[in-house]
Amino acid sequence: MATPDGAPASFSIHPDLLLSVLDDATALVDGRGRVRLTNPRMDRLFASEEGTRLLPFFERQGAFRLLPTSVLEGAALAAARGIEDVLAGARERLELDLGAPGSSLLAIACAVDGGRGALVRVRLRTAEEEHRARCAEVVEAMQLGLYVYRLEDSQGGEAGLRCVYGNPAAEQLTQRPTAKFVGKLLDEDSSVPRQRGLIDRYVEVVHEQKTVDIDYMTTDSKTGKDAAWAIKAFPLSGQCIGSIFEDVTKQQETEQSLRSTSQFLDSILDNIPMMIFIKDAKDLRYIHINKYMEEQFTSPIGSWLGHTDYDIFPTETADEFVAADRAVFGGRTIVDIPEESVPSYGTGVRLCHTRKIPLYDEAGEPLFLIGMSEDITDRKSAEDAKRREFVLLETQTKLMELVRQLSTPLLPLAKGVLVAPLVGQMDEARGQHFMEALLAGIQHHQAETVLIDITGVPSIDASVAEQLLRATRAAGLLGTETALVGVSPDVARTIVDLGVDFGALVTYADLRAGMRGAEEARRRRIAARAGKGQGRPSPRM
Numbered sequence: 001m002a003t004p005d006g007a008p009a010s011f012s013i014h015p016d017l018l019l020s021v022l023d024d025a026t027a028l029v030d031g032r033g034r035v036r037l038t039n040p041r042m043d044r045l046f047a048s049e050e051g052t053r054l055l056p057f058f059e060r061q062g063a064f065r066l067l068p069t070s071v072l073e074g075a076a077l078a079a080a081r082g083i084e085d086v087l088a089g090a091r092e093r094l095e096l097d098l099g100a101p102g103s104s105l106l107a108i109a110c111a112v113d114g115g116r117g118a119l120v121r122v123r124l125r126t127a128e129e130e131h132r133a134r135c136a137e138v139v140e141a142m143q144l145g146l147y148v149y150r151l152e153d154s155q156g157g158e159a160g161l162r163c164v165y166g167n168p169a170a171e172q173l174t175q176r177p178t179a180k181f182v183g184k185l186l187d188e189d190s191s192v193p194r195q196r197g198l199i200d201r202y203v204e205v206v207h208e209q210k211t212v213d214i215d216y217m218t219t220d221s222k223t224g225k226d227a228a229w230a231i232k233a234f235p236l237s238g239q240c241i242g243s244i245f246e247d248v249t250k251q252q253e254t255e256q257s258l259r260s261t262s263q264f265l266d267s268i269l270d271n272i273p274m275m276i277f278i279k280d281a282k283d284l285r286y287i288h289i290n291k292y293m294e295e296q297f298t299s300p301i302g303s304w305l306g307h308t309d310y311d312i313f314p315t316e317t318a319d320e321f322v323a324a325d326r327a328v329f330g331g332r333t334i335v336d337i338p339e340e341s342v343p344s345y346g347t348g349v350r351l352c353h354t355r356k357i358p359l360y361d362e363a364g365e366p367l368f369l370i371g372m373s374e375d376i377t378d379r380k381s382a383e384d385a386k387r388r389e390f391v392l393l394e395t396q397t398k399l400m401e402l403v404r405q406l407s408t409p410l411l412p413l414a415k416g417v418l419v420a421p422l423v424g425q426m427d428e429a430r431g432q433h434f435m436e437a438l439l440a441g442i443q444h445h446q447a448e449t450v451l452i453d454i455t456g457v458p459s460i461d462a463s464v465a466e467q468l469l470r471a472t473r474a475a476g477l478l479g480t481e482t483a484l485v486g487v488s489p490d491v492a493r494t495i496v497d498l499g500v501d502f503g504a505l506v507t508y509a510d511l512r513a514g515m516r517g518a519e520e521a522r523r524r525r526i527a528a529r530a531g532k533g534q535g536r537p538s539p540r541m
Contacts, residue, residue, distance in 0.1 A: 003343040025122040027057075030112040031087050032064030045122060054098045055105075055122065056080035074403055083107050087120045099482045101125060102133065121493035131411045132153065144244050149186060151239040159195075159203045161186040165285075173247055192218070202241055203232055218243075220513045228252045266290075275352070275373040277304075281366035284325055294362075296375060297344050313343055328356045329366045339376070351377045410441035416448040417509065419485075423456035431467030438471050442480050448525065449518040450475055453511055455486030461497045472505055481521060483507065485514040 015037050019026050025042035026356065027035050035057060038046070041406035046053035046064060053418040056076045057064045069080045075098045081092035086107045094107035102125025107118045140147055148165035162185050166178035186202075187194045188249045194200075201214055214231040254469075269276050275293035279286055286304045294301050320340075328335045344350045354373040361367050411419045418441055422434070442450065452468065456461075472482040481504040487495075508514035 007080075008332075010346070015286070024122065027064075027120045028110070028112060028117060029066065029083065029120055031115045031131065033084075035064040036112060040062075045124070050100075053094040054079075054100065054103065056083065063271045065336060071414070079105050083118055083120065087116060089116060097124075098122075102130065111317055122192040139167050142167070143169050144246050145173040146184075147181075147235065147243045147245075149202060149241050149243065151203065151241070159199070159200055161241075170245075173245070201241070204236050205233045205237055205241045211235070213315065221259075235530070237395070242395075275371075275375065275469050277371045279371070281329065281368055281371040284322060284369070287368075293373075294352075317341075317343055325356065325369055328358050334356060335359075336362045342373070350375050351380050410437065410445070412445050412447070413515065414518070416446065416522060417451065417515070418442065418445055418449070419453055419514075421453040421456065424458075426457055426460065426464040428463055428467070431464055431471075435467065435474060439474055439478065442475055442478050449521055450482045451485045451508075451511065451514040451518060452481055452482060453514070454486040454491065455488070455510070457488075457491065460491050460494055465495060465498060467504075481506070483509050483514055483517060485509075 001483070005509070015028055019037060019039040022039060023041070024095070025040045026039050028037040030036050030181045037477040045055070046059070048206065052338060054075060056067045056069075056072055056079045057065050066083060067076075067080060069077055072080050075096070079096055079098070082091075082096055082105075086090045086094055086109050088108070094105070096105045096107075097103070101122075102124050106119075106121040110117050110119045124281055136214075137293055145162055146167040147170055150164050152160050163182050164404065166182055168178075171178045181417075182478075187363070198214070198216060201212060201468070205212055211232065211234040211261065214233060216229045216231055218227050219228065220227065226249070227247060227250075228249045229245050229250045231243055233243050235242055236242050270291035272290065273292060274297055276290040277286055277293060278288040285306055285308050287306075289301060289304050290400035298397075304312065309321045313321065324335070324337065335356045337352075337356070340352055340354055342350050342352050352373045353376050357370040357372075358366060359368040383410070385471060409421060411421070413419050420434070420438060420441070426434075438452075439446065452471075456466075467485075475482045485508045487507055487509075506517065508517055
């Protein structure tokens, strides 16, 4: 500093006073590198690990002095060399970055005890300063837009909000230069923010000192396209608010598309006449069921979603379901369960045909289990009823056949002789069956004589008599003689009264007489055949 006449000014300040008014850590170093005086902040720095690392001083015999450069490196080495230059008169001033964020060293030549010395000041960024600097870096680098507004009264008496800061992301998101926006009122260029209530919400944040979330819409004046913004407004000191915002237009469009797709898929699933459910693979909790399943179990969807099988079914049933689900993921394939019992509220146990499909992520980890279950209870009951009906009909058919066989037995009592005993009432159906059985028995046994024993027939009518006649005529066509055995007086009287012609039919009083007659007829046939053989000319030799 110079006097008005240009001569250098001469003044001095006591070192203790000088160091006491300096906020930075400061030390007075003499020409031999000894620290002669320090302020409290430098004392604390010397005693700290950070001071030991950054500063080229060491303590010996209770005093600090400059370290030799041969034992130093990095920033401490550069500081020692610079201070030595100042002490040696090679330079008057040293400014050095110590390498740590916000840390620097300043050494200025001065007089100490009549010799050359140096005033060494070390500036280190405090933790608070470091925090502020980091916050500022985050705000500048973050991808969310940030505006800071200060509340003030506008000319019309209404509360106004003047922009005092905007980060780079705000400019990028709004496509508006921050420099043109900072310093202006929020509604200075457009009344839309006030009309849509944005300013009122911001004022509320300042007055009530609370954070609010705001959904806000803007319309591009050039393209007419709407944009959706998610805003978080929070109070700051000095009647200011911060407004962090992001463009959520695409997000909302995507969410709307997903909602539409979800509604579409839900509509499809709800109209499929099968029970469809989806479980989370992690703990097998239900995350979706369709409307058909809700109706089948007569239980609201809320009783399913978020619950496991153990919350809904008996423990034994739940154990079976969970084991089957785990097996699906273990096998990594679709599992078909043709029939499983499922307890149902109000309708008892239902039989279901279920298919379970596992879904995996790109890494092959299980995500979801999809189940499709068809209630086959009614169909199964119908099939079982039909099966029982078939078995019953088959049994009845076999029984009727057995009854018919028992009602018209054919007994081969002697060679070429069949006895057909008839028992009980005769009707048209039985008569038809008798004729069929008689002809089949004649052919099977090669019978020459058939004795129809009607001892057990209590009565006979014209239709039955006619069937007996047809049976005997049919047997005659096969070369078999037929005789009636055991004609009772009542049956004989009925035959006469009906006028049925049995004149050509041989009759016997009982089966014994019939057997004698059959044996005599057999001998006659043998004799007749033998006589015919004697009258036949011998073949030429």
